[in-house]
Amino acid sequence: xxxxxxxxxxxxxxxxxxxxxxxxxxxxxxxxxxxxxxxxxxxxxxxxxxxxxxxxxxxxxxxxxxxxxxxxxxxxxxxxxxxxxxxxxxxxxxxxxxxxxxxxxxxxxxxxxxxxxxxxxxxxxxxxxxxxxxxxxxxxxxxxxxxxxxxxxxxxxxxxxxxxxxxxxxxxxxxxxxxxxxxxxxxxxxxxxxxxxxxxxxxxxxxxxxxxxxxxxxxxxxxxxxxxxxxxxxxxxxxxxxxxxxxxxxxxxxxxxxxxxxxxxxxxxxxxxxxxxxxxxxxxxxxxxxxxxxxxxxxxxxxxxxxxxxxxxxxxxxxx
Numbered sequence: 001x002x003x004x005x006x007x008x009x010x011x012x013x014x015x016x017x018x019x020x021x022x023x024x025x026x027x028x029x030x031x032x033x034x035x036x037x038x039x040x041x042x043x044x045x046x047x048x049x050x051x052x053x054x055x056x057x058x059x060x061x062x063x064x065x066x067x068x069x070x071x072x073x074x075x076x077x078x079x080x081x082x083x084x085x086x087x088x089x090x091x092x093x094x095x096x097x098x099x100x101x102x103x104x105x106x107x108x109x110x111x112x113x114x115x116x117x118x119x120x121x122x123x124x125x126x127x128x129x130x131x132x133x134x135x136x137x138x139x140x141x142x143x144x145x146x147x148x149x150x151x152x153x154x155x156x157x158x159x160x161x162x163x164x165x166x167x168x169x170x171x172x173x174x175x176x177x178x179x180x181x182x183x184x185x186x187x188x189x190x191x192x193x194x195x196x197x198x199x200x201x202x203x204x205x206x207x208x209x210x211x212x213x214x215x216x217x218x219x220x221x222x223x224x225x226x227x228x229x230x231x232x233x234x235x236x237x238x239x240x241x242x243x244x245x246x247x248x249x250x251x252x253x254x255x256x257x258x259x260x261x262x263x264x265x266x267x268x269x270x271x272x273x274x275x276x277x278x279x280x281x282x283x284x285x286x287x288x289x290x291x292x293x294x295x296x297x298x299x300x301x302x303x304x305x306x307x308x309x310x311x312x313x314x315x316x317x318x319x320x
Contacts, residue, residue: 003051003104004170010255010292011209011230019315021293022052022211022233022257023308025301032058033088038095045104048305049312052211052231052257052292054173055096057109059089061116061153063123070138073145076120079156086156090163097168105209107173108164113196114177115215116153117146128177129216136183139192147192154196158203171209171230174201179223180216189223201227211257215297221249233257235296237265243286255290260311262295267303272310279314288318 001009006016024044031040037056045053062085066075079086089108097106111119114135115128121138122131139146161172178184178193204210205228212229214221217238224232232250236242236258241249243256259282260267266275279293293315 002102004102007051007105007209007292010290013253013290015289019288019291019293019312019318020051021049021308021312021315022054022231023048023050023294023299024054024056025299025303026056026058028301033092037092038099041092041096042099045100048308050308051104052107052209052294053096053100053104054107054109055093055169057089057111059085059092060111060124061085061120061156064120067121070141070145073138073142073149076149076152078152081159086160086163089160090167093164093169094167105170106168107171107209107211108161108169110157110161110164110172110174110200112174112176112178112200113150113153113157113193115175116157117149118177120149120153132177132180132183132216135178136188139184139188143192150192150196154199157200161200161203165204165207169207171207171211172204173211173213174204174229175213175215176224176227177215179214179219179221181218181220186220186223194223194226197227201229213297221246225249229254231255231257231292233294233296235262237261237296243282243291247286252290255292256286257292257294258296259286259291259293260295262297262299267295267307267311268300270307275307275310276314279311280318283315283318284320288315 001017006018006020009016027040031037064076093108117135122134210229211231212227214224214234219240221241232254234240266278
């Protein structure tokens, strides 16, 4: 079976000839678009052994300098369909998908409503963990203004998702933020965030393989129960429910991606033996059905790809 066939078999509830995997990382600066971005993606896809090939998206919404306070939120303007941030990403997707020739499942990274709002209102150079409460403050100070911003971003992300699917992707990797239980209240989430996220996900509904990545720590996973995806992924090592509890929340018929930490743990500094033991531990407790080997989130840019191959081999050679 090809890597793509292995993933699609798992999505059908079947047992492939090898456990598929999904690993990704941010590439060094200078590889955001154009030939450098195409080349480094293809090199990583070929050398890492990943079955889910996630095309990164560094073509993010620029900081909106006209917005300096919550009172300015109404100044946000729609993002034109011919904006460079859209054209560059769609061209990147098209070129990579053409060169991959259907070898693996191709996904495009779609930064969700909260990440995109953070980029627009705070800037990518700011640390999200340190500054994420700013979005909460903006929303509480000017709810209608924040809804205006979210609406513009939802329209942009909906269009971007549809265009990337037309360009050759098998689905989207939707990176959702905002469900941290110490940020927005349940009511705020239901009113201001969830409707726009569902609008974006609906644009990819007919795709064969969509991944919902629920990012960050202390998540209320129940907020995502109505989000329709084929594969679910979150940080089990970030004070969140483990895979077994997540399966109870989302259902045994769903497919789950993960099992390993991303920035710490065996994939970063463990021996081959410890990596193998960690993979087998996941399979002992969670099983191998409806599961794709992966990590909580993006791996370090300089991760030794040998470690990924050890993990892949450990999943393939597992015997209960």
